[in-house]
Amino acid sequence: MTGHLLLIDDDESLLAVTSHNLSTGGFSVLEARSGEEGLALFAKKWVDLVVTDVKLSGMDGLAVLAAVKEVNPDVPVIVITAHGSIEMAVEAMKQGAFTFITKPFSRDALRLSCRKALEMGSLQRKNRELTDEIEAMRGKEAPVVASPAMERLVATARRVANSEAPVLITGESGTGKEVIARLIHRESPRCSGPLVTVNCAAIPENLVESELFGHVKGAFTGAVSDQPGKFRAANGGTLFLDEIGDLPLAIQAKLLRAIQEKEVEPVGSQKVISCDIRLVSATHRDLAKAISDGGFREDLFYRIGVVPLHIPPLRERPEEIVPMANHFLGTFIPHAGRPLSFTKGAAGALAAHPWPGNIRELKNVVERCAILVSGDTIDTSDLALAGSSGASPGGSFRLPEKGLSLPDLEQDLIRQALSRSGGNRSQAARLLGIPRHVLIYRLEKYGISGQTDS
Numbered sequence: 001m002t003g004h005l006l007l008i009d010d011d012e013s014l015l016a017v018t019s020h021n022l023s024t025g026g027f028s029v030l031e032a033r034s035g036e037e038g039l040a041l042f043a044k045k046w047v048d049l050v051v052t053d054v055k056l057s058g059m060d061g062l063a064v065l066a067a068v069k070e071v072n073p074d075v076p077v078i079v080i081t082a083h084g085s086i087e088m089a090v091e092a093m094k095q096g097a098f099t100f101i102t103k104p105f106s107r108d109a110l111r112l113s114c115r116k117a118l119e120m121g122s123l124q125r126k127n128r129e130l131t132d133e134i135e136a137m138r139g140k141e142a143p144v145v146a147s148p149a150m151e152r153l154v155a156t157a158r159r160v161a162n163s164e165a166p167v168l169i170t171g172e173s174g175t176g177k178e179v180i181a182r183l184i185h186r187e188s189p190r191c192s193g194p195l196v197t198v199n200c201a202a203i204p205e206n207l208v209e210s211e212l213f214g215h216v217k218g219a220f221t222g223a224v225s226d227q228p229g230k231f232r233a234a235n236g237g238t239l240f241l242d243e244i245g246d247l248p249l250a251i252q253a254k255l256l257r258a259i260q261e262k263e264v265e266p267v268g269s270q271k272v273i274s275c276d277i278r279l280v281s282a283t284h285r286d287l288a289k290a291i292s293d294g295g296f297r298e299d300l301f302y303r304i305g306v307v308p309l310h311i312p313p314l315r316e317r318p319e320e321i322v323p324m325a326n327h328f329l330g331t332f333i334p335h336a337g338r339p340l341s342f343t344k345g346a347a348g349a350l351a352a353h354p355w356p357g358n359i360r361e362l363k364n365v366v367e368r369c370a371i372l373v374s375g376d377t378i379d380t381s382d383l384a385l386a387g388s389s390g391a392s393p394g395g396s397f398r399l400p401e402k403g404l405s406l407p408d409l410e411q412d413l414i415r416q417a418l419s420r421s422g423g424n425r426s427q428a429a430r431l432l433g434i435p436r437h438v439l440i441y442r443l444e445k446y447g448i449s450g451q452t453d454s
């Protein structure tokens with residue numbers, strides 16, 4: 001590995017020889033004859049590694065080391081010490097030098113140390129970049145809050161995050177239930193543990209039990225090895241059961257037991273295994289109605305919903321629509337590579353739209369505009385919001401005079417539902433009011449490809 005190296009030595013002849021040895025080894029070398037000159041260069045030029053003699057007239061090598069570390073702790077420093085000055089070397093290491101080299105040193109030993117230092121510096125930089133990126137992504141996940149209702153809800157979510165109480169988040173599809181679940185985990189004492197999400201609606205009924213509680217090898221055809229299951233995967237952290245209202249009744253009883261006893265019994269095993277999880281659940285269903293219809297256990301409902309949080313649909317917090325749209329636009333601008341904004345008319349149209357797909361739909365519309373619009377402004381016509389076409393307010397569809405092709409209409413609606421749900425089939429099926437397997441059948445029938453649920 002080669003790189004930009006700053007070499008500091010006040011011994012003119014040693015500086016020339018060392019510089020030559022490093023340049024011929026493929027390094028690009030900046031020379032400085034004093035610590036002060038070296039730091040001035042460090043401030044102006046790109047430097048990947050500093051190599052400094054420890055004894056310099058004026059500012060010494062240890063002071064250079066301290067100054068470099070203060071400006072940029074990722075840049076490694078190699079200190080050259082005189083033979084026998086072991087205290088100096090120890091002091092340099094204590095102050096954060098990458099290594100020390102004792103005079104006289106061979107050309108190869110110096111080159112090898114420089115290469116190792118550069119490798120370490122590059123790894124440190126990458127590590128820092130990745131950490132920053134993760135932090136930035138976490139920041140981006142922070143919900144946009146611009147209405148009193150959501151301010152109250154987020155404040156409650158932050159308060160309950162500190163407790164171990166099970167939380168049940170309800171609200172229409174796309175209102176931000178998962179965003180709130182993530183916020184609860186992030187702000188809880190379990191934040192350094194895992195957050196494991198299970199979309200209960202997306203798991204085939206015969207696999208739900210093993211998905212949640214795990215299984216042992218040979219428990220059923222295809223169980224080729226032991227699997228821990230999501231409860232155990234979430235040990236020490238938070239288990240987020242999304243679409244809990246879609247869990248089959250038989251599993252609900254087992255789930256209740258697992259939550260009460262804090263232990264699970266993997267499929268095919270007689271052993272119970274304890275699990276330390278905090279449960280957060282979400283559903284778009286009306287669980288009170290599901291209980292009265294016999295589709296959801298009342299005891300489980302009370303167990304999972306110690307703290308209920310209901311997220312209102314976007315149409316009931318219209319003051320959030322434009323700030324939210326601007327927020328999403330801001331996140332797409334770096335990809336678009338140019339400034340983008342909504343015209344007044346477009347902002348008005350966004351605010352007036354009922355957003356049946358809630359925030360997910362709004363985000364999709366903004367993303368589509370950011371990709372398709374060629375200028376800097378997004379106008380009402382660019383939004384292409386489904387307006388008066390389609391269902392009339394009364395809910396009945398007006399058949400055009402000349403009739404229409406039902407299969408074409410069906411395919412078009414399926415595509416719209418997939419687009420609104422961001423490719424999520426379970427949500428698309430809900431938007432169309434049909435079971436997921438019926439949607440999958442139609443996707444296959446019409447040869448429409450759609451993203452699978454994750």
Ligand SMILES: Nc1ncnc2c1ncn2[C@@H]1O[C@H](COP(=O)(O)OP(=O)(O)OP(=O)(O)O)[C@@H](O)[C@H]1O
Nearest residue numbers: 143144172173174175176177178179284359360427
């Ligand atoms: N307050 C918010 N601020 C910014 N983005 C949000 C907010 N709420 C939701 N979103 C975004 O909207 C989309 C849908 O949110 P989310 O998946 O949390 O909804 P949901 O209610 O869990 O949906 P479903 O019930 O369909 O699973 C996501 O892309 C999410 O990042």
